Each structure stands twice: as C-alpha cells, then as structure tokens.
Amino acid sequence: MxxxxxxxxxxxxxxxxxxxxxxxxxxxxxxxxxxxxxxxxxxxxxxxxxxxxxxxxxxxxxxxxxxxxxxxxxxxxxxxxxxxxxxxxxxxxxxxxxxxxxxxxxxxxxxxxxxxxxxxxxxxxxxxxxxxxxxxxxxxxxxxxxxxxxxxxxxxxxxxxxxxxxxxxxxxxxxxxxxxxxxxxxxxxxxxxxxxxxxxxxxxxxxxxxxxxxxxxxxxxxxxxxxxxSPQPAVNGLNVAPPGQRIALARDAAFSFVYPHMLEAWRGAGAEISTFSPLADEAPDASADVCWLPGGYPELHAGKIAANAHFRSGLRAFAETRPVHGECGGYMVLGTALTDADGVRHEMTGLLGLETSFAKRRMHLGYRLAELAAPMPGHRPGARLRGHEFHYSTIIAQPDMPLAVVHDATGAVIAETGSRRGHATGTFFHLIAEDR
CATH class of the missing domain: 3.40.50.300 (P-loop containing nucleotide triphosphate hydrolases)
Incomplete structure (x- = not known):
C-alpha cells in the first residue's frame, strides 16, 4: 500500500x-x-x-x-x-x-x-x-x-x-x-x-x-x-483514440510538448510510434499512416527548420496522401511563415496558410473546449475535445477553413480556431482528452 x-x-x-x-x-x-x-x-x-x-x-x-x-x-x-x-x-x-x-x-x-x-x-x-x-x-x-x-x-x-x-x-x-x-x-x-x-x-x-x-x-x-x-478500480480508462495505427511523431528540442498519457493511450490501443527529428533534417517515416507534430520551441529554431529542406519536402510529400496534424508549435511549423523574436521572417512548410509572429508577443493561456467542424486524426466531426493553450505567438494570418469552434473555460468563443487544408490540420491547444 x-x-x-x-x-x-x-x-x-x-x-x-x-x-x-x-x-x-x-x-x-x-x-x-x-x-x-x-x-x-x-x-x-x-x-x-x-x-x-x-x-x-x-x-x-x-x-x-x-x-x-x-x-x-x-x-x-x-x-x-x-x-x-x-x-x-x-x-x-x-x-x-x-x-x-x-x-x-x-x-x-x-x-x-x-x-x-x-x-x-x-x-x-x-x-x-x-x-x-x-x-x-x-x-x-x-x-x-x-x-x-x-x-x-x-x-x-x-x-x-x-x-x-x-x-x-x-x-x-x-x-x-x-x-x-x-x-x-x-x-x-x-x-x-x-x-x-x-x-x-x-x-x-x-x-x-x-x-x-x-x-x-x-x-x-x-x-x-x-x-x-491503494488505487480503486477504474470504471473508465482514458477516452483518447490514437490518430492512426503507425504514427510518425516529431521529437526533438523544437517538438517536445506532448502529454505522456497521450502517448501511453495510443500505444495501449495498439498504435506504433516512430520518432523523427525535424532539427536533424529528418522526414517522417514513409511507412507511417499519420504524422503528428507536437508543440515545443520552434520559435527558437525557426532558421534551422526553414533551412532543413529534406524535412520540409518530406513532410509535404507525406501530406499529399496522409494526415498531418500539428499542435501549437507544430501548428506554426505547418503554416506559411514564422517571424522570430528578432523580427526575422522564416518560411515554414506551407501546408497551411497560418502565419505567426513571435516578435509581437502576447500570452495565450487557458483551457480550451473545441467542437470539431471537420475530422482530425483520431477524432470525428462533432467531437468535443478538451485541451490547454499556452504560447506567446500572435496570429498574423489564419486564412484556411477553421478546424473547430473553440471556447475558453468561461464558454467564450476564441479566435484560435485551428485550421484545415487538404490532409493537414492544426490547433493551438494541446489535446488532453475527448468528452465521452
């Protein structure tokens, strides 16, 4: 005990x-x-x-x-x-x-x-x-x-x-x-x-x-x-579906904010996870059926990400036939451009039209409840997803179709709706669980 x-x-x-x-x-x-x-x-x-x-x-x-x-x-x-x-x-x-x-x-x-x-x-x-x-x-x-x-x-x-x-x-x-x-x-x-x-x-x-x-x-x-x-028997486990059977997960100093319980839930459901490093100019595993870019610190590595042509072209090729999802920093890298703290604009992967700036800093912090307007990997349209948003970047442009209607914890609608285009989706919030 x-x-x-x-x-x-x-x-x-x-x-x-x-x-x-x-x-x-x-x-x-x-x-x-x-x-x-x-x-x-x-x-x-x-x-x-x-x-x-x-x-x-x-x-x-x-x-x-x-x-x-x-x-x-x-x-x-x-x-x-x-x-x-x-x-x-x-x-x-x-x-x-x-x-x-x-x-x-x-x-x-x-x-x-x-x-x-x-x-x-x-x-x-x-x-x-x-x-x-x-x-x-x-x-x-x-x-x-x-x-x-x-x-x-x-x-x-x-x-x-x-x-x-x-x-x-x-x-x-x-x-x-x-x-x-x-x-x-x-x-x-x-x-x-x-x-x-x-x-x-x-x-x-x-x-x-x-x-x-x-x-x-x-x-x-x-x-x-x-x-x-001593723990009591759990009536229900986690309500978290894996985004695919074989998941290519970006993982390095720029892409590291992923909840451990999410990865465990994916593996517990039978999914296989292979990691790759965009900072090392690696592309997602070609045998994977979905790619996931978590949050992290892309604003500290924007120049290197922009220069890593193998990563960018490999991700674009992957997204031609299979889903790619980004959370927060991962979402920013799926966008068109990211401006760093020094005001230097760096070209990102261009899978989405999102453009963000870290030079114009404003804190975004709080719980988020999103109702999906379209599917994202592992979740159907209409699903209610609970997550948390914490970043300092400012949206310069978010021209694509919104992924969801997103509310803060008070019920107020917020502007960070996420985006979708082709096989690419992204959100500023980090997913924690789906409502049952």
Whole structure:
C-alpha cells in the first residue's frame, strides 16, 4: 500500500517542483519506490519527475478528465511506496466554470484521492503573515487535509523562528525550513522550466536538491503525514483514440510538448510510434499512416527548420496522401511563415496558410473546449475535445477553413480556431482528452 501526498503552495514560483524532485530523489536514495504525478496541464514537469524517480509521470486534470480517467492514471502507483502529486499554481487556483470533474485546481485532486497536502511557503518579505496564509488555505475547503508546511527561502534563523512560532500557534506542523540556495535553482525560459532533456546536469542538480532538503527537512515526519492509499478500480480508462495505427511523431528540442498519457493511450490501443527529428533534417517515416507534430520551441529554431529542406519536402510529400496534424508549435511549423523574436521572417512548410509572429508577443493561456467542424486524426466531426493553450505567438494570418469552434473555460468563443487544408490540420491547444 502506497503513501500519498500532494505538494502545493499559495502561488506559482514558490518551489513546488524543486521540493517534489528533492523528496522523490531523497526517498529513492533510501530505497523507496516513488511515483510522481502532475496536477494540471503542465507538460514540462513530468519529465523532471521521471528524471528524479526513474518512473514515468503523467498529468491528472480535473477540468479535462473524469474521475475514471484520473483513477486509471494514478493506478500506476499501486506498486510504489510513496506517491507524490505536484500541484500547479496555488492550491485552489483553477477556472471559474467547472469542467468534467472539477475546475482544474490542485485541491480537486487532493480531495478526490484523499491525499494530505504539504504546502511550500515562501515567507520572503513577511513573517507571521505566512501563518495566516497557511491557516486560510487549511480552512478554505472542508474535507481537505493539510499535512504541514515546508518553508522555502527563509532569510535568517531569526526569520525562521518567527514564522515557525506563528505556525505552531495555529496548529500547523513545520516539516523544515530551506535557506536560499542558488545551486538548486532550475533554469527557466518563456514557457516555463528549461526541459529536463536539455539539461545535461539534471541528475546532479536533483541529487544536490535531495541532499539539501534532507539536511533541512524532516523526511520521516513528511512521510508519516502521508495517507495510506491503494488505487480503486477504474470504471473508465482514458477516452483518447490514437490518430492512426503507425504514427510518425516529431521529437526533438523544437517538438517536445506532448502529454505522456497521450502517448501511453495510443500505444495501449495498439498504435506504433516512430520518432523523427525535424532539427536533424529528418522526414517522417514513409511507412507511417499519420504524422503528428507536437508543440515545443520552434520559435527558437525557426532558421534551422526553414533551412532543413529534406524535412520540409518530406513532410509535404507525406501530406499529399496522409494526415498531418500539428499542435501549437507544430501548428506554426505547418503554416506559411514564422517571424522570430528578432523580427526575422522564416518560411515554414506551407501546408497551411497560418502565419505567426513571435516578435509581437502576447500570452495565450487557458483551457480550451473545441467542437470539431471537420475530422482530425483520431477524432470525428462533432467531437468535443478538451485541451490547454499556452504560447506567446500572435496570429498574423489564419486564412484556411477553421478546424473547430473553440471556447475558453468561461464558454467564450476564441479566435484560435485551428485550421484545415487538404490532409493537414492544426490547433493551438494541446489535446488532453475527448468528452465521452
């Protein structure tokens, strides 16, 4: 039977990922099997979890997934000693309108699974007020259990004593306090952390984080606070159909944002996946029956993509007879042109008329519910797809037929409809699940 915990915080940027990785690696050093999950639509953190634990991590999302799908995904923790779910943003942060089984908040997952919450609190610029914040989070939703807190970035022993005393007065356990420690800072870029596979020293960084946290946090007390848990049988699994039997998947530093649960669902349905690298000027496998270009950072590699003639001609030849689909960055590469941050316009593959600019930056962020006006690989017209959009590019032109009517989480129609032309389709949102 596993011990389950949720790692959350009052806000983003407080240190949830670092603490999750450190706890996972420290317990692994003690000989425990640790399984991680990511609450919410972040597609970068699961790779860090896998680096820390040696086990694949997946997203669980209460806005996009029903309880059966979530139960199916977390059941992979049945043979683990410890199961950690890392939250997104603040503990109760989600959307205003309820989705399939919740608002997308970390608190939904904690309550659904019955796992206590360990809060990461950064008391920079405050002292006793940190206790008021922690107490407010503890009491905000009945039925949610707060295990205790870990303080991060404490300024001095005196600062720590003030915060600890205030938390003790309101009955909240303090598992430890972390001084500032630049050596375990994870590098970032515009869409979040620099990806785990791009960091050659990620193993050493996680080891240092584990050493540092073990020195300052009572690992035994954290473990004792976890809830005993064994997965319940899932009535329903994931409602995700593979886009084809043989899938050519673009996979490199420019095309890496694909949800692990999607790939697992495709393989679980019997699909075969072959990867290719557009950055290495590779074309999709000619024996595949569908090509999928996920999101990533094409704006950082636009010049190289534009210069890779074998990739571009191979993709065009593939699209003459078989479906090609792009998500977000993949969608941009299927378009006519992409203007980078320096204002340089690069020719893309031209399978769609989409033209985008990263020079005119504007953040697009949020859940998306799309009703397909035409088929896309794996999904019929009229299907309702749930996904998430996060990018900074601006649409200069989107002249093709829309792929879908797309709404945000409030129900408002948005302009990023996706496109379709011939065998090519694309969306700005990353697919998470289809409504049943």
């Amino acid at each position: 596993a011990a389950g915990l949720v790692i959350s915080a009052p806000a983003s940027g407080v240190g949830k990922t670092t603490l999750t990785l450190a706890l996972a690696r420290a317990w692994r050093h003690r000989g425990l099997n640790v399984q991680c999950f990511k609450s919410g639509p972040d597609y970068i953190d699961p790779a860090f979890h896998a680096a820390a634990t040696g086990r694949a991590s997946v997203n669980v999302d209460s806005w996009a997934m029903d309880r059966g799908a979530i139960a199916h995904l977390v059941s992979r923790g049945v043979d683990a000693d410890v199961v950690l779910a890392e939250g997104s943003m603040g503990l109760f942060d989600g959307v205003a309108a309820r989705g399939v089984s919740g608002t997308g908040a970390t608190a939904d997952i904690a309550e659904m699974l019955g796992w206590p919450v360990v809060l990461v609190i950064d008391p920079s610029g405050q002292a006793q007020t940190a206790a008021a914040i922690a107490a407010g989070l503890r009491d905000y939703r009945p039925g949610l259990k707060l295990a205790g807190v870990v303080l991060n970035r404490v300024a001095s022993p005196r600062h720590q004593d003030l915060v600890r005393h205030a938390l003790n007065e309101v009955g909240i356990a303090v598992f430890g306090a972390l001084p500032r420690h630049a050596e375990i800072s994870l590098p970032k870029r515009h869409l979040g952390l620099v990806q785990a596979e791009e960091q050659a020293e990620i193993g050493k960084l996680i080891d240092e984080a584990a050493r540092f946290v073990a020195e300052h946090v009572d690992l035994d007390a954290v473990l004792r606070s976890a809830a005993s848990w």
